[in-house]
Amino acid sequence: MLRPHPRLADSRVTIHMAASLDGFIARKDGSVDWLETSDEFAGGETLDPGVAEAFLKTIDCYAMGSRTYETALRFEAQGLGWSYGDKPTFVLTRRRLPRTRDTVEFYSGDLAQLVNGRLRPSFRSIWLVGGSVVSAECLRLGLADEVCYAILPILIGEGISFFEKLDRDIALHLAEVKAYKSGMVELRYEVRGHRGESRGAT
Numbered sequence: 755m756l757r758p759h760p761r762l763a764d765s766r767v768t769i770h771m772a773a774s775l776d777g778f779i780a781r782k783d784g785s786v787d788w789l790e791t792s793d794e795f796a797g798g799e800t801l802d803p804g805v806a807e808a809f810l811k812t813i814d815c816y817a818m819g820s821r822t823y824e825t826a827l828r829f830e831a832q833g834l835g836w837s838y839g840d841k842p843t844f845v846l847t848r849r850r851l852p853r854t855r856d857t858v859e860f861y862s863g864d865l866a867q868l869v870n871g872r873l874r875p876s877f878r879s880i881w882l883v884g885g886s887v888v889s890a891e892c893l894r895l896g897l898a899d900e901v902c903y904a905i906l907p908i909l910i911g912e913g914i915s916f917f918e919k920l921d922r923d924i925a926l927h928l929a930e931v932k933a934y935k936s937g938m939v940e941l942r943y944e945v946r947g948h949r950g951e952s953r954g955a956t
């Protein structure tokens with residue numbers, strides 16, 4: 755068991771992904787072409803680019819599984835850019851993968867050791883951006899403080915679930931709901947009763 759570090763109380767691990775209404779983050783073959791939707795919700799908020807940029811600056815580092823990293827590399831190769839700016843990006847893998855920038859660091863081993871031993875002592879806002887395997891492991895190990903679930907206005911029928919199988923129920927507290935003009939609804943939940951403490955819903 756890892757001993758809590760003094761910075762543990764400050765830091766926040768957020769699982770953040772977008773999914774179809776039927777709960778899939780990618781098609782079975784890993785494709786995410788359906789993320790571009792064409793809906794319009796008249797009562798929704800517009801995502802102001804300045805506000806979005808300011809928000810992204812509050813994220814201190816990213817962590818992800820290797821398959822999510824490979825999708826990011828494919829996007830980059832297609833000229834769609836790198837989604838994680840100049841922030842440190844930790845990639846979980848047991849393989850040797852190409853490293854296209856200095857901000858990328860590979861890690862293999864215990865996820866709890868990475869999060870509690872390495873990330874929490876150094877970073878305040880830690881974003882775990884998928885995929886399904888790593889997000890589920892993060893919840894199973896009680897490492898996540900919150901889950902941000904962006905629902906897109908589409909059903910894709912089958913694919914990779916938001917969370918690979920969990921072995922128990924995980925109680926959540928709904929902290930924020932935002933609906934956007936694009937038809938996307940973003941739900942932010944706090945994870946209750948994780949890391950041994952008892953958490954109320956307030």
Ligand SMILES: NC(=O)c1ccc[n+]([C@@H]2O[C@H](COP(=O)([O-])OP(=O)(O)OC[C@H]3O[C@@H](n4cnc5c(N)ncnc54)[C@H](OP(=O)(O)O)[C@@H]3O)[C@@H](O)[C@H]2O)c1
Pocket residue numbers: 770771772773778779780783784785786818819820821822823825846847848849861862863864865883884885886887888889914
């Ligand atoms: N819609 C969205 O917002 C969203 C977000 C993220 C991802 N996605 C999509 O979801 C798919 C990927 O999700 P996924 O669940 O299949 O995979 P993933 O979680 O991205 O990656 C899983 C892989 O990470 C490596 N790994 C996991 N834990 C590890 C550990 N403790 N130590 C070392 N390596 C570890 C293993 O691969 P190795 O073989 O490399 O060891 C494992 O197979 C992609 O298609 C991606 O595009 C969508």
